[in-house]
Amino acid sequence: MKGDLVIAGRKFSSRLFVGTGKFGDHDVMVEAIKTSGTELVTVALRRMNLNDETPDDLIDKLIPLQDKILIVPNTSGARTAEEAVLLAELGRELLGTNWVKVEIHPNPRHLMPDPLETLKATETLVKKGFVPLPYVHADPVLCKRLEEVGSPVVMPLAAPIGTNLGMEMKTMLEIIISEGTVPVIVDAGIGAPSHAAEAMELGADAVLVNTAIATAGDPVQMAKAFKLAVEAGRLAYESGLPPTGKPKPTSPTDTFNLLDEVERIV
């Protein structure tokens, strides 16, 4: 229950992962990343300049952070397992890492992850020696199937990506956390520090936040707010939350009678 988060042998002291999309300014992004205390950021391969000689602003800004922070490419834009695997191999070439966030959304409007292709891609990537981090629906059975093909984590969504709706899938996430044998990282839909804290209080191992930081009035201050919220949520979970809900009315006499009767039987 307690202790550091470990994924594929790598230890993380921070349980906040940060995405790099949607920032209005790359310097603000770097400041926000530093302030968040994160040790893992994701970056969309499709945003990098792959072939030409023009310097890549985004990646050039991220590379200097690499001592402390793991830069993980994501396969956003892929519509099939095959495309995702190809992108993962490209990412390994470019960034020198075998970690890859698997994002496969054939649906361009809501960016809903494709469960079947994601499972297929994860299985292939594990076999090829990658550390895949699959982004999926909050589907407890799918998460078990991902574990079974060797996925080191599962990354179920809290709400549709970019909606900032918070823990819409709470009931399902609770089941995933209670049944899991690998870390559960709640990804997508987290729109406020209170949502992140809620996920952590529930027992999630980490959260990934992007839109809520990138599009905040002050992304750097918001990154700090998320850092504190994730730490608070985790600490609360480890401390054992107090009971909630309305006090139950006192038991009816029939349970007391039953107990009496039980004790009299020899």
Place this chain on the structure above:
Amino acid sequence: MSFKDLFVEYDWEWAKQKIYSARSIDVERALAKAGYLTPEEFLPLLSPAAEEYLPQMIELSRELTYKRFGRTIHLYIPLYLSNKCNNVCTYCGFSFTNRNLKRITLTPDQIELEAKAIKRWGFDHVVIVTGEDARDINVEYLSTALRILRKYFSQVSVEVQPLKLEDYEVLRREGMHAVIVYQETYNQKSYAEYHLKGRKRNFFWRLETPERAAQAQVRKIGMGVLLGLEDWRTDAFFLALHLDYMRRHYWQTMYSVSFPRLRPAEGFVGPKVEVSNKALVQLITAFRLFDADLDLVLSTREPPKLRDLLMTIGITTMSAGSRTEPGAYAIHSNALKQFEIEDTRTPQQVAEAIKQAGYTPVWKDWEMELV
């Protein structure tokens, strides 16, 4: 990785101390999350501090059971095939030390006769039980028994010595529904003192049995501890730890938990630890709060009046009409029995009591042919 790796990290005395020092607020925290608890969250429900919360635990357990199972009680009957056993276990009637008593292993014809007798009472679920005698009770013998019994019953479960993975696969293909194997106690030191001779001495071989059965894709696994061997609170915590490991790693398997209290048996002097009726209520309701989906089983070891009450607070499966000597139902063998039965009502009388309590007795709940 197996449950053994997790188990050895835990210390019996540490767990016991934690249970006995749990406070009211710890119990209330567990009550607030009832239905699906981690072993650590579950622990306070086993504590002395939880005793004053028993009325609430009963209510919550009833509510969860009703929501998940409705008002139903599943019925089964044990079918003892053999009382031959090479183990020396100080509490068991089949213990090798009980010499000069009638030991038999039913022949295929005798199994058929017993099956017909049981079928007449309406049962559709039987649990095969034997002692541990590798010469008589091997996978071939059990396969033969399954082939015969499958003609009469749609659900046949097996409660015999721990087997190898391959053996479980063979039996599953023969139509075995569930494997039932109790650890007896999770206290390694006491385990060694109760199990003096024979293969049963191997604590870890037994501990890893549910995993082997699950790996062989057996549908359902029955687990439990023998109540009276050790501190029941601590044993129940380790059982929950084991179950939690199983439900996480073998998530497609169904699980049941039984609450067998030690009974008088040939050559047995009596339990070391007393487990009161009230303790049984605490255990049953605590396990329901631990896992709302768990099948909770109560056998005829308990007196009729108590069974009639316990079936309304969380129990979902009961045996009826049981005899613990092989050949008791049809061939009247008069052989050595495993232990004394307390509820001696006929299956029809038990079914009637279930109806009286406002529940439906369920005789058939499975069809092997369909899956």
